[in-house]
Amino acid sequence: MGRQSCNLVKPKLRKGLWSPEEDEKLFNYITIFGVGCWSTVPKLAGLQRCGKSCRLRWINYLRPDLKRGMFSQEEEDLIISLxxxxxxxxxxxxxxxPGRxxxxxxxxxxxxxxKKLMKLGIDxxxxxxxxxKEERETPSLLEMEQAFHVKEASRDQFLSKPIFDPLLLCEFGHDSNHSTQLQQIPGPNFGFDSIIPNLANIDGSMAETVFCSDSTPRMSSFLCNEVGESSSNSSNVEMVENRTFSWGDDKLDSVFRCQYNGFKCEELKPSLWPDQVQLRTPYSEAYNSYPLMSSSEDLTGTSMEFFQ
DNA sequence: AAGTTAGCCAACCGCATGGGT
DNA sequence: GACCCATGCGGTTGGCTAACT
Known part of the structure; x- marks a missing residue:
């Protein structure tokens, strides 16, 4: 039905934390008269609060049957199963x-x-x-082809083309403070268009809405567009974690993170290397697994290619 | 010591629901 | 059935504090 909140009806009402005096008034009133009509409680108890606020204070704090203190392991387990x-x-x-x-x-x-569940690897x-979950959600190659609208390309063509995801972290260009630099992926050879609308076209060219200069990493261009900035200055993009890759044993054990104006925009989690790479974008809460990834040995100033 | 960040918790807000008129 | 009102619920916010830089 939608109604005005109590504080709008009575703007003089107190808000915020309850004082001990207010608690005492409410506690005394409820212990004497019991829980009845909450809307009349503030007036009768001498409180400058709305009934809703009184009810909440009673239920969450003053009720005598409340159990105080930490949750036991049994309680936590029960909560999880419930x-x-x-x-x-x-x-x-x-x-x-009872008491909670x-x-x-x-x-x-x-x-x-x-957080505990996530640490245990449980969604x-x-x-x-x-x-x-990822196993269930990881698309097959066919599904990926369909999902990314590679209608005209033959399977062979698809497989031979580097897969491009415009949100991949290597798109962020380089950080002069670190030995490893990741730079532009070859532009026109995208295997499929982006999951992000209007960022990359099917033929691999960038969408018109991307206005940043060629020297600006496309990810930051995208973000610039996303937030409606009018400047092509990419200095707002900050690498917050950029550890050197370990390529020697075909193992990649670092995670890259970037921020745009404090907004964590993506992570690359190569734990499944070399079979899969997991990528999280601003559009995906969870990591999505993408099949395969390879790279030239020396990443400095070179491109990365993604292929099956 | 001062500033920043992260975690926690109390309280608020908007909406849904149900009863009364 | 339409409206009003009280209550309940779940999501979100704001403020306090401890930890960290």
Missing amino acids: HKALGNKWAQIAAQL TDNEIKNLWNSSLK PNTHIPISE
């Missing part, structure tokens, strides 16, 4: 944990449990092991 079954139904989850509030559980989930949203 979340697996119920999803973000915090009230339903809280109903299974939905808000408390939600906060625990967002600040701690999510906190689906509760599926991430490796298994």
Whole structure:
């Protein structure tokens, strides 16, 4: 139905943290008269708060049956299994944990449990092991061809062409402070167009909306466009992590990250090298696996090629 | 010591729902 | 059925604090 929030109806109402005096007034009122009509509680209890705020304060903090302190391992396990079954139904989850509030559980989930699961390699949203999930989601070559609209190209042509993803980190150009420099991929030989609309055309040329000069890495061009900047200055692109590749044993163990005006824009996670490379873009929360990648031995000032 | 960053938690906000008129 | 109102729920925000630079 949509209604005005209580503070708009009564603009003089107090907001923010509760003082001990307010807590005492509310606690005394509820212990004497019990929980009834919340909208009348503030007036009767002598509080400059809206009923909604009083209800929340009581439920989340003042209620005498609340359990204080850290969550036990058993409670955490229960929350995880309940979340697996119920999803973000915090009230339903809280109903299974006496003395715990939905808000408390939600906060625990967002600040701690999510990260714990991710560390264990489990997707906190689906509760599926991430490796298994990626396996399910990694497209076949045929799917990739279809997904990227390589309609005219024959399979052989497709395979022979370097695969180009405009968000790949090597597109960020070089960092003079580091020994390894990654520069432009050959322009016209893209195997498929971008997942990003209007960035690269099917023939491999860049879309017209990209305005930065040739000397500017295309990723930053894209980002410049994305944020509607009018300047082609790429100095806003900052390499926040740029460790030297280890190519000697065909193993790549570093992760690159870049920021654009503080916005983390992508990571390249080559843990599956040499069979796959995982890439995260601003458009994908999860890493997507892309098959194969090869490179010339000396990356300095050279291109990287992506092929099957 | 001062500034910055990250984590945590309390509280707010908007929307959905259900009951009463 | 339409409207009003109270309550409940889940997502988000803001502020405090500790850790880090």
